Amino acid sequence: xxxxxxxxxxxxxxxxxxxxxxxxxxxxxxxxxxxxxxxxxxxxxxxxxxxxxxxxxxxxxxxxxxxxxxxxxxxxxxxxxxxxxxxxxxxxxxxxxxxxxxxxxxxxxxxxxxxxxxxxxxxxxxxxxxxxxxxxxxxxxxxxxxxxxxxxxxxxxxxxxxxxxxxxxxxxxxxxxxxxxxxxxxxxxxxxxxxxxxxxxxxxxxxxxxxxxxxxxxxxxxxxxxxxxxxxxxxxxxxxxxxxxxxxxxxxxxxxxxxxxxxxxxxxxxxxxxxxxxxxxxxxxxxxxxxxxxxxxxxxxxxxxxxxxxxxxxxxxxxxxxxxxxxxxxxxxxxxxxxxxxxxxxxxxxxxxxxxxxxxxxxxxxxxxxxxxxxxxxxxxxxxxxxxxxxxxxxxxxxxxxxxxxxxxxxxxxxxxxxxxxxxxxxxxxxxxxxxxxxxxxxxxxxxxxxxxxxxxxxxxxxxxxxxxxxxxxxxxxxxxxxxxxxxxxxxxxxxxxxxxxxxxxxxxxxxxxxxxxxxxxxxxxxxxxxxxxxxxxxxx
Amino acid sequence: xxxxxxxxxxxxxxxxxxxxxxxxxxxxxxxxxxxxxxxxxxxxxxxxxxxxxxxxxxxxxxxxxxxxxxxxxxxxxxxxxxxxxxxxxxxxxxxxxxxxxxxxxxxxxxxxxxxxxxxxxxxxxxxxxxxxxxxxxxxxxxxxxxxxxxxxxxxxxxxxxxxxxxxxxxxxxxxxxxxxxxxxxxxxxxxxxx
Numbered sequence: 001x002x003x004x005x006x007x008x009x010x011x012x013x014x015x016x017x018x019x020x021x022x023x024x025x026x027x028x029x030x031x032x033x034x035x036x037x038x039x040x041x042x043x044x045x046x047x048x049x050x051x052x053x054x055x056x057x058x059x060x061x062x063x064x065x066x067x068x069x070x071x072x073x074x075x076x077x078x079x080x081x082x083x084x085x086x087x088x089x090x091x092x093x094x095x096x097x098x099x100x101x102x103x104x105x106x107x108x109x110x111x112x113x114x115x116x117x118x119x120x121x122x123x124x125x126x127x128x129x130x131x132x133x134x135x136x137x138x139x140x141x142x143x144x145x146x147x148x149x150x151x152x153x154x155x156x157x158x159x160x161x162x163x164x165x166x167x168x169x170x171x172x173x174x175x176x177x178x179x180x181x182x183x184x185x186x187x188x189x190x191x192x193x194x195x196x197x198x199x200x201x202x203x204x205x206x207x208x209x210x211x212x213x214x215x216x217x218x219x220x221x222x223x224x225x226x227x228x229x230x231x232x233x234x235x236x237x238x239x240x241x242x243x244x245x246x247x248x249x250x251x252x253x254x255x256x257x258x259x260x261x262x263x264x265x266x267x268x269x270x271x272x273x274x275x276x277x278x279x280x281x282x283x284x285x286x287x288x289x290x291x292x293x294x295x296x297x298x299x300x301x302x303x304x305x306x307x308x309x310x311x312x313x314x315x316x317x318x319x320x321x322x323x324x325x326x327x328x329x330x331x332x333x334x335x336x337x338x339x340x341x342x343x344x345x346x347x348x349x350x351x352x353x354x355x356x357x358x359x360x361x362x363x364x365x366x367x368x369x370x371x372x373x374x375x376x377x378x379x380x381x382x383x384x385x386x387x388x389x390x391x392x393x394x395x396x397x398x399x400x401x402x403x404x405x406x407x408x409x410x411x412x413x414x415x416x417x418x419x420x421x422x423x424x425x426x427x428x429x430x431x432x433x434x435x436x437x438x439x440x441x442x443x444x445x446x447x448x449x450x451x452x453x454x455x456x457x458x459x460x461x462x463x464x465x466x467x468x469x470x471x472x473x474x475x476x477x478x479x480x481x482x483x484x485x486x487x488x489x490x491x492x493x494x495x496x497x498x499x500x501x502x503x504x505x506x507x508x509x510x511x512x513x514x515x516x517x518x519x520x521x522x523x524x525x526x527x528x529x530x531x532x533x534x535x536x537x538x539x540x541x
Numbered sequence: 542x543x544x545x546x547x548x549x550x551x552x553x554x555x556x557x558x559x560x561x562x563x564x565x566x567x568x569x570x571x572x573x574x575x576x577x578x579x580x581x582x583x584x585x586x587x588x589x590x591x592x593x594x595x596x597x598x599x600x601x602x603x604x605x606x607x608x609x610x611x612x613x614x615x616x617x618x619x620x621x622x623x624x625x626x627x628x629x630x631x632x633x634x635x636x637x638x639x640x641x642x643x644x645x646x647x648x649x650x651x652x653x654x655x656x657x658x659x660x661x662x663x664x665x666x667x668x669x670x671x672x673x674x675x676x677x678x679x680x681x682x683x684x685x686x687x688x689x690x691x692x693x694x695x696x697x698x699x700x701x702x703x704x705x706x707x708x709x710x711x712x713x714x715x716x717x718x719x720x721x722x723x724x725x726x727x728x729x730x731x732x733x734x735x
Contacts, residue, residue: 336608350587
């Protein structure tokens with residue numbers, strides 16, 4: 001078959017299409033976004049009528065996928081690592097219900113926090129849920145493992161987790177496709193109680209899940225994704241998980257590693273394979289992109305066996321992503337160095353685009369807050385989080401999706417007045433609506449700045465679930481009409497916008513100021529597309 | 542054959558287009574390729590970089606090891622210095638546009654940046670904006686820089702031209718011609734000076 005040049009994310013998407021999915025459910029989040037975007041743009045997926053609309057958040061995405069699995073069809077759910085926290089409730093319980101149609105969850109971790117607020121390791125979630133986890137080392141494996149994950153899911157009636165990290169998600173290489181599997185016909189589970197997690201049934205289902213554990217380990221020993229490769233130099237044995245394997249190979253000419261190596265791509269790691277490696281070497285070096293999960297298991301709490309090196313003893317830094325040089329140093333190899341970074345270099349942090357509506361919103365808010373002491377703006381996750389940096393320096397928090405409104409309520413309860421919650425339209429429908437309902441029910445004295453730029457901006461302008469619905473939702477939740485204020489954040493409206501903020505800051509109840517202006521990136525994209533269409537029309541004439 | 546290339550600039554300056562053109566040309570010559578990109582938060586006016594690895598044999602790591610990059614291609618002078626840790630100290634080339642993109646308060650004096658670059662053993666600095674303007678549009682500045690790097694890529698120039706043609710064909714004939722001229726002008730500049 002043809003060789004395609006694909007991002008790791010795109011290889012996963014193509015693997016899912018070729019595994020015969022009927023839907024992908026997802027909320028955008030770096031570094032996972034491109035998976036769903038690829039399926040949305042794929043002609044192949046369109047012909048197969050694969051559903052690929054964005055969900056309101058990761059929890060709704062996960063639950064929708066469980067519904068599809070219940071009805072017997074295959075689906076993929078995609079999210080970034082912190083999205084799995086949002087989806088954790090249905091995710092963990094889906095392991096107990098088990099799967100009917102193939103159910104595969106993709107979580108993209110972001111070690112080094114390139115675009116995230118933490119670097120949690122999704123493999124923990126796989127272990128927590130007691131389900132198989134796949135961790136590809138390269139783009140071809142990303143494709144192959146996705147396809148295999150669906151086979152595994154249906155073979156054992158279990159959801160399967162695929163874990164990738166930023167580097168693989170956003171790196172391109174050649175991928176060869178294999179023959180596509182058929183999509184499923186609708187077929188309800190033979191046991192009509194399987195998905196009813198009433199205590200009595202849940203206990204039975206949980207025992208079923210526990211009884212599958214041995215099979216999961218057995219499968220991981222035979223699938224071919226875990227390999228024990230012998231080496232002459234037994235002074236050290238190496239366990240290399242996922243992408244760490246590439247960095248290991250990079251350190252040896254022609255990829256010829258002289259030490260016995262366990263290449264890990266599927267969990268649970270078979271004890272038999274790990275034991276064999278452990279027995280044949282003097283000490284073990286564990287290379288994991290993320291937390292030292294397997295390292296901790298292998299060394300044990302009392303660490304009384306052979307020397308196990310890795311992130312816990314400092315052979316590898318405790319935080320951040322791996323790279324060839326870090327791995328080289330851990331192996332004690334001479335590592336090349338480039339030039340010293342010159343002192344003239346200055347940092348260039350990301351910032352709001354020229355002409356962004358958020359700049360005008362926060363400039364007005366800053367001025368209205370001038371008379372009060374600092375530290376009154378609880379914010380959320382989106383492009384507007386960049387207003388924490390100079391020159392605006394407007395916001396004082398960013399914790400998780402939706403936390404702005406609820407944190408503002410708590411701060412108001414503690415006596416902070418006035419207090420502002422800043423949230424975007426897509427984040428509002430993701431996790432802000434319930435918080436606003438709390439505020440209304442408690443008559444909390446908070447001012448909500450709802451930045452409605454009609455898109456999910458930070459991840460590249462995906463459709464927002466809130467599109468043209470924000471006003472009705474705010475009204476429906478029960479915010480008083482007189483305190484729903486709509487402004488257009490433009491420099492020329494500055495004075496009048498400041499006045500609106502000043503008025504609402506003084507109000508001792510819930511007010512929502514909707515700052516509405518389209519994201520300039522999506523606007524520019526629309527204009528470009530229009531111009532292109534126009535040119536095509538004229539050439540056709 | 543092995544070429545490890547860092548392409549750098551500021552989000553929105555077209556570094557992925559440079560990577561796509563080189564990648565397309567490399568594939569047409571039957572080379573192996575890996576290309577790590579930056580997506581997400583840093584794209585918003587921040588520093589961005591791409592690791593592009595070409596080889597006649599299998600490539601293991603998506604990231605280039607420190608001190609092993611053969612070329613840095615940068616569309617912005619300050620950004621060209623951000624990755625010198627990656628550059629091969631003996632044989633590495635630094636190819637950069639001289640035109641600053643100033644969106645930070647403490648942007649250093651351009652002379653200081655250029656003087657630092659000119660202390661490197663192998664470099665090409667080019668006024669890419671001016672050259673691109675002479676060719677018809679400042680939009681092609683990134684391809685001018687690619688042209689200036691082309692003598693060091695070990696890729697047949699005809700393959701690069703074909704890649705420019707295929708990458709820009711969607712945007713119409715004028716854009717293809719503009720970028721082919723930009724590629725040539727950048728290449729001529731580098732060849733006259735090295």
